[in-house]
Structure formats: structure tokens, C-alpha cells
Amino acid sequence: MKKVMMKGVEAIGEAAIIAGCRNYFGYPITPQSELTEYMARRLPQVQGSFLQAESEVAAVNMMYGASSVGRRVMTSTSSPGFSLMQEGVSYMACAQLPAVFVNVVRGGPGLGDIQPSQGDYFQATKGGGHGDYHLIVLSPSTVQEAAELTILAFDLADRYRNPVLIFADGLLGQMMEPVALQEREITYDNSSWALTGAKDREPRQVTSFNIDPYGLEKMNLELQKKYREIEAKEVRYEEYLTEDAEILIVAHGTVGRIAKSVVRMARESGLKAGLFRPISLYPYPYEALSNLSERASLILVVEMSSGQMLEDVKLAACGKAKIEFYGRMAGVVPTPEEIFSHLQSLVGRR
Template identity: 80%
Template sequence: MKKIMMKGTEAIGEAAIMAGCRNFFGYPITPQNELTEYMARRLPEVGGCFLQAESEVAAVNMIYGAASVGKRAMTSTSSPGFSLMQEGISYIACAQLPAVFVNIVRGGPGLGDIQPSQGDYFQATKGGGHGDYRLIVLAPSTVQEAVTLTELAFELADKYRNPALVLADGLLGQMMEPVEIEEKQVSYDNSSWALTGAKDRPPRKVTSFNIDPYELEKMNLQLQEKYRKMEQEEPRWEEFQTEDAEILLAAYGTVGRICKSVVKMAREAGLKVGLFRPITLYPYPYKPLEELAKRVSLILTVEMSSGQMLEDVKLAALRLTRIEFYGRMAGVVPTPGEILDHLMQLVGRR
């Protein structure tokens, strides 16, 4: 199959269509507008439904409705818009419905700016809305990986009947790279729960409301069991030159990509540095990071935030090795040179 040049946002849209998505509801916000525009053009060509909602709140509830009847549905937004969707996402998680969300993260807090950021990590991984729920969270570092993880998001959403999130940033959303996208064999069974009319079967109910606290607790226990299964079966990560590493960089998404250059530069300077890049931010790959932490003298966590993934790195490795942090905020992208300089200072080489 030939590779074609595509912008990150548009590649995510095409990947969703190839994965069987035929329903997109969204509201414009930079820097993900190209994804919405792409779906507006492409979905009618494949017999799908595109609808620009009047707000992000409306969009997430349209997703709720489409998912209830067993349709593969998706929306995309950027940070402030994703914040507005949190109540609806909590409803969808409680109703145990599959749906896919894309957040092309921008600088914040507040309205912020339209530059790339990773400041939405807590919101994505710790449950940004109310209640005890989790999202499946996937973090690509290249446009090709954004394609692969979008396809995976639909698969995992259906497998666990749970909302899944592709968490990227403005840099990845706007860059163009060659990608391969092919149509997938879409197969999922929603016959036991989708609301398709009760002519030939007993009635069903999809809801996120239960007035009886004991019944609601039973539902919560079912959710927690599902999350434990995710944590056992779904962690994904990449290791780069960790075989002999004495120092480890921990980074995800775009910064994980930048840190590969830092690893190469550091090794040229005589430091045995490797990279641990989580691909699933939930479920987080704690165990492989813990094993690496036992072999290294230092972990430097690098983020485009004030240090949000840092907390998960500490959960995995705090008592095993020294942990340090380097971050830029508000849409400032760290360069390989400045990360290397900080690392050199930490090891006493500057």
C-alpha cells in the first residue's frame, strides 16, 4: 500500500472512517478544526452522518445517543472544548457505551492559546468528570501512530464498552507526514445491549442514573472490575535504547519523539541514556517502568506541562531510583538541546 502525505488531524479522521466510524458530531475549536472539516467532507461520501453541534455539550450528548443504538461514533475537540464534554463523558462511561474522543491539546489553563501542550494529562487519565470512572487513553507520537491508535481506540471501546480517548497535541495535529491507512475488517457484537427496538425481544434500558445507592454501587463494582481487566491486559509502551541504559528519560506523545533525539545526543556525549514512552496513559504501564527503574540511577520525566505524568512515574519508581523533572508550559515546545543541557546539569556534566 502506498504512503500518502496527510496532516495529523485529517489522518485521524480517515483512520476513524476506515475503522467503521460513520457518525461524527463536533464543534469547531483550534487546533483541531481540520479534523472536523475533513469529516464534514468525507462522511457523506461513505454514507455516514456529520453534524456540527451547537456546542461541545450538545456534541457529547449526540455521541451518547448514537452509541446507545450501537453505532460507532466519534467527536474531536481541543482542551477547553474537552472540558465542556466531561459531564457527558461521565454519563457514557456509566452507561457502559463505546465511543471515541480526540483531544488535540492546546496551552492553558483557561482559554489559553492554540499552541501544543500536554496540560490535559490529569483530566484525561484521572477522570475529568464526576464519579469513579476511567477512560482508555492512547497517546501517539507520530502521525502514523495516530492512525494506528485511532483504529485501536474503536476496538478497545467496543471490547470494554467504554469511552476511549486519543490524546495528541497541536503539534502532532498540524504536522504532515507520510502515512499508510487501510480499511479494517469491522466486527463487533452489540446485539445484547444496543437499543434497536423491542419488537422481537424484551425491552432494554441504557442509563447512567440509579436512585438506589446499593444498585448504583453494584454498577460501580462492575466498572472497577472492568478497569482491573484493562490494567492487566492493555498497557502499551515503547522502550528505546534501554538495554544498557543507566539513565532513563520518561516522556509521551510529541515529547517522547523529541526525547529520542536527546537519547542519541546524550549517547554521543558518552551517557548511556534510554527512553521509556508510555503509549497507553490509562492503563499506565507501571510494571515495565518499575523494572527499568531498578536498573537505572536516574529517571528524568519530560513533559509539556508542570509535571502531570510525573506523578505516575513516581508511583512506579519513587523508592527505586532518583526521579527528576523538566517541563515547559503554555504551548512552549522543549528542544532536544535544552533537555540535554538539563540532563547534563543533573549528572554534573555542566
């Protein structure tokens, strides 16, 4: 299969088209504006529709409308823009509308900067909007994986009638790597719920509103049942040199990629280190990490945040191993050398 050099955001865009996305609504914001530009150029070539909305609030509500008639839809944004979309995200989750969101995370809080960050983890995994809902959240570490997870995201969105979030960062979005993309047959069935006109069937309703509390609770219970199924079937993670690991590094996304180098450096120095990289941030791989925690004496969580995923690691480990944290914020990317140096200092204190 032929590989081509592509930016991360461009690979996500092309993968979305391969997956059958023909409607994109968005508003430019760095460091993902090239994805908006890519979709503006490519969608007309495949008889799709691109629309630059007047705001992120408008974009997410356009997605609601397009998804409700059975279209595969996507938007992309960065941290402040995704914050503006949260009301619409909650509406779509409750209405059980499939859609794919891409958040190329930048430094914050507030307007922040345009450098890479993972500081939107809580927003992504704990529900950035109101109510009891979840997005399926996928965290790629390479451009190739970003493309593959984008295709998967559309399939998962339709399978569970649920919004899916690609949780990337400015580093992954802007880097260029060889990517192999292959056309595939697009198949999905929305015949049981999409609003296509009610001439030959009973009318349907797509809504997140129910003024009867018992009726709304019934809708919520249906959602919770779906989330339990997702948690049982859609957990994804990578293990690297964990078979005999006494030290476990836990990191996701591009930091997980950096942490692989740290593991190799540790092994060369005689430390039995391994990497656990969550790929699905929701559902989080609690059970797999819990099992590894029984064998590890030290877990080092590394993030480009103040320690947001750290909470999930603590829940998974449940006191089975000593847990330490190393993080950089505001768009600062940790190097393998500084992480390894920190790891050495921790080992020296034991």
C-alpha cells in the same frame, strides 16, 4: 502499501472512517478544526452522518444517543471544548457506551492559546468528570501512530464498552507526515446491549442513573471489575535503548519523540541513556517502568506541562531511582538541545 502526506488530524479522521465510524458530532475549535472539516467532507462519501452541534455539550449528548443504538461514534475537540464535555463523558462511562474522543491539547489553563501542550494529563487520566470512572487513554507520537491508535481506539471502545480518548497535541495535530492506511473488514458485535427495538426480545435500558444506592454501587463495582481487566490486558509502551540504560528519560506523545533525539545525543557523548515512552496513559505501564527503575540511577521526566505525568512516574519508581523533571508550559515545545543541556547539568551534579 502506498503512503500519502496527511496532517495528523486528517489521518485520525481517515483512520476513524476505516474503523467504521459513520457518525461524527463536534464543534470547531483550534488547533483541531481541520478534523471537523475533514469529517464534514468525508462522511457523506461513505454514507455517514456529520453534524456540527451548537456546542460541545450538545455534541457529547448526541454521541450518547448514537452510541446507544450501536453506532461507532467520534468527536474531536481541544482543551476548553473537552472540559465542556466532561459531564457527558461521565454519563457515557457509567452507561458503558463505546465512543472515541480526540483531544488535540492546547496551552492553558483557561482559554490559553492554540499552541501544543500536555497540560490536560490529569483531566484525561484521573477522570475529568465526576464519579469513579476511567477512559482508556492513548498517546501517539507520530502521525502514523495516531492513525493506528485511532483504529485501535474503536476496537477497544467496543471490546470494553468504554469511551476511549486519543490524547494528542497541537504539534501532532498540525504536522504533516507520510501515512500508510489500509482498508479492513469492520467487525464488532453490539447485539447484546444496543437499543434496536424490543419486538423480539426483552426491553433494554442504557442509563447512568440509579436512585437506589446499592443498585448504583453494584453498577460501580461492575465498572471497577472492567477497569482491572483493562489494566491487565491493555498496557502499551515503547522502550528505546533501555537494555543497559543508567539514565532513563520518560516522556509521552510528541515529547517522547523529541526525547529519542536526546537519547541519541546522550549516547554520542558517552552517557548510557534510554527512553521509556508510555503509549497507554490509562492504563499506565507502572510495572514495566518499575522494572526499569531498578536498573536506572537517574530518571528524567520530560513533559509539556508542570509535571503531571511526573506523579505516575514516582508511583512506578517507588523510590528506586532519583527522579528529576524538565517541563515547558503554555504551548512552548522543548528542543532536544535544551533537554540534553538540562540532562548534562543533572549528571554534573551527581
